[in-house]
Amino acid sequence: MKVSLVEGDLLDQEVDAIVNAWNRNIIPWWLLIPQGVSGAIKKRAGLQPFRELGRMGAIPLGGAVETTAGQLPFKSIIHVAGINMLWRSSEYSIRNSVRNAVSMVSDRNYLSIAMPLIGAGSGGGKADKVLELIQDELTKLTYDGEVVIVRYRKKNR
Template sequence: MGKIEITKGDLLDQDVDAIVNAWNRNIIPWWLLLPQGVSGAIKRRGGHAPFRELAKHGAIPLGGAVLTSAGDLPFKAIIHVAGISLWWRSSERSIRDSCRNALALAEEKQFNSIALPLIGAGTGGGSAEAVLDMMRDELTTVSFGGRIIIVQFQKDEWKRNGASRPVPPSQSA
């Protein structure tokens, strides 16, 4: 088992080989969906390529994991997991299976580091605290020798307001 770190920030800003995207198992074509959360950020910053690749795999079984390129993002790959059901809900099983299968894929591809969002929190309906506890517990059981980062999303105020850079405190409104 690798070292597990917990941090607050943006998943897409982590210095890792691969990131995990909590995708749903929806059968609606990717181009008809309006991605939210991590998927939306990947689409905005990384382009459409990862989602085109993902579409070739069809519906992902609940808890399953699929590897794609990272598009224009600086990672070796994105691992998409089906952490929420067709009804947009997560369960303990879907969260644990998603963690286990993502790390198995990362180990198979010999990645040295991976960052995961809180799978099943937010859109999936799980509380951040409960999801973090489940993920931490599950990730201690997997055989991945690399660095594992669980990222609790925290959007900077300046990004939320659409600025291209932080505004010094003296210039804040």
């Protein structure tokens, strides 16, 4: 597996699939005000991925589900339950989210995936610690593709 770390926007990566750091999917998506990665996806992809997500029901903590990418150029979006019911991430939720997302893209024969710092931001995790957990978990996995870890950075306009 080839792993790289970039600074930028998750939605600007040239990959087959992206990861959306989501929640347990117990509260209907339309009752939530998506923030961070989810908010950016909703703004640029449209509502279709979230409508699909809403029909999938609860996701186990650290679990992953797949939807279409809506108006985004990816083959799909992998939504991971990176935060618990109290909107907080943990080592368990981060590691399992990474493991399940990579397993899903591997099963689908996607060649590349980009993921944000799952559990940082609104999940409360410290970015450096989250990055360390993601990188460590990736060393334990087998995947023949490329994983791009994206540290969000606003574009200078």
